[in-house]
Amino acid sequence: MSEALPHPFDAAVALTPAADGRLLGRTHPDYANMVGPFGGVTAAALLQAVLQHPDRLGDPLSLTVNYAGPVADGEFEITARPARTNRTNQHWILELVQDGTVATTATAVFGTRRETWSDTETAMPQVPAPEDVPASDFPEFIRWAHNYEMRFVEGPIPQDDDDKTPDSTSTLWMREARPRPLDHLGLTSLCDAFYPRVFLRQARYMAAGTVSLTIYFHADAAELQSHPDGYVLGSARAHRFTRGYFDQTAHLWSRTGTLLATTHQWVYFKD
Amino acid sequence: MSEALPHPFDAAVALTPAADGRLLGRTHPDYANMVGPFGGVTAAALLQAVLQHPDRLGDPLSLTVNYAGPVADGEFEITARPARTNRTNQHWILELVQDGTVATTATAVFGTRRETWSDTETAMPQVPAPEDVPASDFPEFIRWAHNYEMRFVEGPIPQDDDDKTPDSTSTLWMREARPRPLDHLGLTSLCDAFYPRVFLRQARYMAAGTVSLTIYFHADAAELQSHPDGYVLGSARAHRFTRGYFDQTAHLWSRTGTLLATTHQWVYFKD
Numbered sequence: 001m002s003e004a005l006p007h008p009f010d011a012a013v014a015l016t017p018a019a020d021g022r023l024l025g026r027t028h029p030d031y032a033n034m035v036g037p038f039g040g041v042t043a044a045a046l047l048q049a050v051l052q053h054p055d056r057l058g059d060p061l062s063l064t065v066n067y068a069g070p071v072a073d074g075e076f077e078i079t080a081r082p083a084r085t086n087r088t089n090q091h092w093i094l095e096l097v098q099d100g101t102v103a104t105t106a107t108a109v110f111g112t113r114r115e116t117w118s119d120t121e122t123a124m125p126q127v128p129a130p131e132d133v134p135a136s137d138f139p140e141f142i143r144w145a146h147n148y149e150m151r152f153v154e155g156p157i158p159q160d161d162d163d164k165t166p167d168s169t170s171t172l173w174m175r176e177a178r179p180r181p182l183d184h185l186g187l188t189s190l191c192d193a194f195y196p197r198v199f200l201r202q203a204r205y206m207a208a209g210t211v212s213l214t215i216y217f218h219a220d221a222a223e224l225q226s227h228p229d230g231y232v233l234g235s236a237r238a239h240r241f242t243r244g245y246f247d248q249t250a251h252l253w254s255r256t257g258t259l260l261a262t263t264h265q266w267v268y269f270k271d
Numbered sequence: 272m273s274e275a276l277p278h279p280f281d282a283a284v285a286l287t288p289a290a291d292g293r294l295l296g297r298t299h300p301d302y303a304n305m306v307g308p309f310g311g312v313t314a315a316a317l318l319q320a321v322l323q324h325p326d327r328l329g330d331p332l333s334l335t336v337n338y339a340g341p342v343a344d345g346e347f348e349i350t351a352r353p354a355r356t357n358r359t360n361q362h363w364i365l366e367l368v369q370d371g372t373v374a375t376t377a378t379a380v381f382g383t384r385r386e387t388w389s390d391t392e393t394a395m396p397q398v399p400a401p402e403d404v405p406a407s408d409f410p411e412f413i414r415w416a417h418n419y420e421m422r423f424v425e426g427p428i429p430q431d432d433d434d435k436t437p438d439s440t441s442t443l444w445m446r447e448a449r450p451r452p453l454d455h456l457g458l459t460s461l462c463d464a465f466y467p468r469v470f471l472r473q474a475r476y477m478a479a480g481t482v483s484l485t486i487y488f489h490a491d492a493a494e495l496q497s498h499p500d501g502y503v504l505g506s507a508r509a510h511r512f513t514r515g516y517f518d519q520t521a522h523l524w525s526r527t528g529t530l531l532a533t534t535h536q537w538v539y540f541k542d
Contacts (some may be wrong), residue, residue, distance in 0.1 A: 007319045062483045062537040064335040066378050068355040068362040083373045084339040084364065091339040091376055093364065094458060095354065103356045105362055107337050107376055110539070113514035117473065121439055122510040129275075139396045164455040168392055178477040202388065205307060211299055211360070212333045212346070212380055215484045216518045216537045239522065240489045243384035245332060247487045247533050251510065259511045262518050264535050265523045266333045267378070268360075271387045 008147065008182045009189065012041045013048045015078065023078045027071060031144045036071040037212050038144035040192030044185045046094050046106045049080040051184070057090040058112040059221050060184045072098055076202045088112045093213050095264045113220055124253040127153045130173035130231045148193060149175050155197055167199040167245040168238040175230035181229045184217060190232055190252060191215045191263035197238040197248050198269045209267040211245070219260040230254045244268060275304045278451045279418065280460065283312045286317045286349065292322050293429055294349045298342060302415045309415035311463030315456045317365050317377045320351040322455070328361040329383040330492050331455045335485045336377045353507035359383045384491055385434040391401050395524040398424045399509060401444035401502045419464060428466055430476040439468040439509040453489060454497045461503055462486045462534035468509040468519050470538045479540040482516070490531040501528045515539060 006014075011238035012028035031041040039115055043065045074097050086089045089111030096104035127133075133151035155170030174190055196208035248265040277285075283299035301313040314336045347369050360382030367375035390472055398404075404422035426441030445461055467479035491522045507521035519536040 062337075064483070064485060066333075066362050066379060066380055069357060083376050086340060091373070092374055093366075093505050095364075101364070105354050105378055107335060107378055107483075109337055111517070113396050116512075116540065118511075118513040119472065120513075121437075121472075121508070132406055166392075166471050179352075198388075201390065210486075212335070212378075212487075214335060214483075214535060218513055218516075218518070219515065221364070221427075228448055237392070238391075239388075240391045241490065242389040242391075246382070247489070249533070249535075260533075262510050262520070263374050264485060264487070264520075264533075269387065270389045 004182065007178060009176070009180055013045045013185055013225065014171065015045065015052060016049055018077065020152065021079065023080065024075060025078060026075050027073050028145070030147060032073070032218070033144055034141060038156070038192070039067055040152050040189035041144065042071060042096065043192055043213055044188045045163055046078060046096060046104065047108065047188050048185060049078040049094060049111060050092050050108050053080055054081055055085070056110060057085060058088070058110045060217045061089065061109045061111050062214065063108045063188065064212065065104060066212045067101050067104055067210055071096070071103045076103065076110055091151055095105070120259050122251060122259060124233055124257040125235060127171060127233065128217050133173060143269050147177055149177050155200050156234055162203045163201045165200055169196060169235065170200060171233070171235040174232050174234055179230055182224045182232070184221065184224065187217070187224065187252065187261055188215060189262055190234065193249065194234060194236040194248065194250055194265055196218050196269065198241060198246060199237065201270065202242065206269060206271050208267060212266040213263065215261055215263045221259065223258065224260070227254050229255060230258065244270065278449060280312070280447070280451055280457065282341055284316045284456055286316065286319055287350050289348065292350065294351065295346060297346050297348060298344050300414070301418060304415055305345070305412060307344070309429045309463070310484065311460035312415065313342060313367065314484060315376065315377055315459045315477065316457050316470065317349060317367060318379065319456055321363050321379050321381060322348040322363060324351055326353055326356070327381060328356060328383045329359070331488045332380045332382050333485065333487050334362065334377065334379045334459065335374060337483045338375055338481055340372070340374050342367070342374045360396065388485050391530050392531060393522060395504055395528040396442055396506060398442060398504065404444060418448055420448050427473050429470055433474045435474045436471055441465060441471060441505065442506040445503050445505055447488065449499055453495050453501065453503070455492065455495065455528070457470055458488070458495065458523065458532055459486060461505065462521065462532055464508040465505060465519065465521055467509065467540060469512060469517060469537055472512065473542065477542050478538060479538060481536050483537040484534065486532055488532055490529065494529065495531070498525050500526060503531065
């Protein structure tokens with residue numbers, strides 16, 4: 001056997017067509033989180049369901065994933081329904097189901113793009129090169145994070161003796177620990193790779209989880225393919241924490257300063 | 272007849288139960304946009320479908336609305352399905368249909384809240400009081416905007432002799448022209464009340480429309496009821512414009528500096 005094994009991320013988002021247009025997937029042990037799989041890989045599996053659908057039109061424009069309940073280790077099925085197809089875009093409704101129970105819902109907008117006036121208004125922060133920033137270690141129990149190299153420029157994961165901070169911003173270089181060309185699936189996963197902002201503000205771990213995740217894909221497939229190396233700079237912050245929830249906004253840039261995606265979350269926490 | 276007529280906004284988002292759990296609504300001429308109704312009132316009608324559903328749990332936490340196609344003037348029907356109900360939250364899938372064709376899809380998360388550590392990290396910009404900022408006039412053909420008083424602190428609607436600007440930020444005081452207590456429906460509508468950011472950058476009108484809108488509701492119903500007056504400060508900006516699309520992020524504060532909602536959009540434009 002001389003063939004290389006697939007990248008574990010590709011294995012984690014692989015879907016097999018089944019009856020009635022359903023797609024079957026399976027959680028991958030490398031992408032386990034504290035409860036169920038890492039949300040970024042679940043979001044990528046939902047995007048995958050559209051990407052490999054025979055009726056798909058164009059590239060991903062936006063994706064919203066609602067984490068309705070835990071995904072158990074093992075098989076899941078995804079239904080992907082084009083609610084409406086227009087000339088240049090297409091609207092999808094998706095559900096991820098286990099044993100007849102909905103675990104995740106999603107909507108996605110796909111479409112074609114054409115040349116227009118363009119401008120990036122939000123410049124990449126001025127930060128050291130990834131080679132000049134040390135890589136972080138993650139606890140063994142956060143299994144999925146070991147698939148990524150993360151180099152924090154600011155706002156690293158709090159340590160036992162850290163003080164509370166007034167600013168929830170984390171900025172870090174990220175890339176696949178095992179190289180994989182950047183595509184919309186990998187970018188989707190990176191959009192959910194920021195640890196919960198409340199950990200940074202409170203300088204400790206607590207129960208927290210994404211409730212709803214939205215991604216706007218500024219980069220099309222060609223722009224991602226021309227991505228110069230695996231490194232993506234991500235910067236995430238919250239705006240308000242109140243009564244068990246907070247929001248998060250993040251931007252992801254290529255090393256050359258292309259804004260690849262803006263992404264937003266609504267997050268549950270229990271202090 | 273001594274009874275007051277309902278506020279036109281309440282008339283615009285009124286839904287009547289029909290067979291099979293469907294809800295019937297009707298576009299309101301006061302909320303007409305250039306094509307079909309103002310997207311904010313469509314989003315509010317979708318939220319209304321959950322708010323008045325007999326199985327509804329808690330208050331709105333997040334809402335995503337995908338504008339799949341134009342809504343024609345006249346009747347529409349909304350289906351609202353609870354995909355999953357947990358102990359403290361509930362996940363909804365919604366569709367707005369006209370003549371058997373899906374015009375809008377949405378997902379919503381509702382839930383209960385409890386006391387936790389709280390903090391607002393994003394302070395309201397320092398701006399003059401609304402009484403010290405002149406109200407803007409809107410062209411007659413943007414019918415819906417006449418329901419709102421808008422007082423621009425920065426980034427007003429471009430006029431014929433305006434120059435292009437390097438910054439897409441608009442900050443303005445907004446309130447219902449005819450008083451109405453602030454609630455989640457009214458707040459939803461205000462989240463879509465910013466004119467397209469590309470107009471400001473390019474100093475002219477062009478074809479543009481919201482494709483997907485997400486709202487995170489920081490304020491619960493009680494906090495909205497205690498809102499001191501009708502004025503909401505909104506500040507919106509884009510991050511990247513490229514190949515026919517741009518994103519928009521906006522924050523909405525009460526006059527006393529409470530961050531009521533953060534909201535994001537993916538917007539189509541044609542230059």
